[in-house]
Amino acid sequence: MSQLTKVRLLDIAHSRSGDKGNTSNIGLIARKPEYYPILVAQVTPERVKQHFAGICLGKVERFELPNLNALNFLLHDALDGGGTLSLRADPQGKTLGTALLRMEIDVGGAL
């Protein structure tokens, strides 16, 4: 019998984020190869856009790197104008990678 189990991305993935102009990039890496399909299925661009409501004002793009068990997200219009303009304490979005790890996902019987 399968049951829905909630985990935080922190428990099954790690991440690093950086900037290009006003776009934040977040690389999300599965801690084990078997977690990668879970990330692909659950961490959709739509969910990421919703997770970063108020921060990411543009679209979210997602790219798959199956060779690295990783996803790359581009959050457009997410850095208050970009590194040199931004009024934020984290103008380059260096900590947005861990903000993504707060997301809770359902893994069912997968873990």
Added chain:
Amino acid sequence: MIRIANGQGFWGDSPDSPLDQVRRGPIDYLTLDYLAEVTMSILQKQRARDPEAGYARDFVDVVGLVLPDLVSRNVRLVANAGGLNPESCRRAVLAVARRQGLEVPVATVSGDDITGRIDEFLSQGVEFLNMDTGEPLSTIRDRVRSASVYFGAFPIAEALAGGARIVITGRCADAALVLGPMIHEFGWQTNDWDRLAAGIVAGHAIECGAQGSGGNCQDDWASIPALADIGYPIVEAEPDGSFVITKHAGTGGRVTVASVTEQLVYEIGDPRAYLTPDCGADFTSFHLAQDGPDRVRCTGVRGTPATPTYKVSISFASGFRAIGSVAYAWPDAYQKAQAGARILRERVERLGLSFDAIHSELLGANACHGIEAAEPSPELAAQLPEVVMRFGVRSASRAAVERFTKEIAPLVLSGPPSVTGLGAGRPKVEEVMAYWPALIPKSLVSPVVSL
């Protein structure tokens, strides 16, 4: 096999790491990366004040420190420290070498600074469309302060082939600092797309310094050993394009598939089309494997042909900003900080000045993540020992921002209690530079190698 080390991930990185890379184990090349978008705007301001400035001055000190060892150990140095003024940088480096009684051939790669040629190119029909927004440069032409072309690795290889022991470039693709020595040593050709791409991936893995060898690493961070003595990353490159990422034995940090992967996904866009001046690199093509302790081997990188354009980074004046902070202590630190932000916003709005942006955030509560999921619960918020309220404005008018800076300090006596101004005084007004990424046909600009 050749060893290419990174000893500087950005301007402001540790002054000790270049010497550590040269002394604590064998390397053939030391690469130092000084330039970022933020850095270019600082260099632009410095050059505006002094035409002899505009390069990474710290680099000259680094050369002074490492030069005797570079010479005795036969290590070559490649750095983009030239910024907006590679020739001045070379003069300063040669002066250091003379003082040490050393004869060192120093090459520059320039031609990337097209600040003075913008109108020429516009008249030739280059629109410099903003790669993010699609707007033509004409909308901000009168505010342009600098424009730099990102050159590739071949000019660096040419300088090395000419006998340079130190190569100083202006703007170039960061990874080109690493690819250049590989092209020179292995004789790679301009259409060796897979091998060129391998050099780009290797360069990307080490161009951010210790961030490629266990620094700023999420994966099991607390167990990463000896970060106070972290070893910066080194590429062991093979002529076939395969390579190992490693660091000197006996240094701190960690090189694992997980730590290298974090760096490889850093600041990339579409991983199948990581475009550089020399080739495209497919970040979905290769395989990483642990190859012993602190060694990660990368094989199978595939590349794609270079595009007919160079990227250009144009900086333009974009108004002024100031940011100030005060700290509130328990009890009710969070609520007081919220109230302080509200009061300040009301006062700033009442000034009737025009601000493009007004922003407040609560450090210690949810400033970094800034999202709803990170808001402290009411129970946690009530217990916070202290919260820093950080408040900033941006405006096209320096006077408006100047007026704002006088509002922070009074809040300490006129707002919520148990507050400190952090000993900071009035915030400074800074001129803000924005960036305009664009493309230019390769046929219109050429790198100039001078030795």
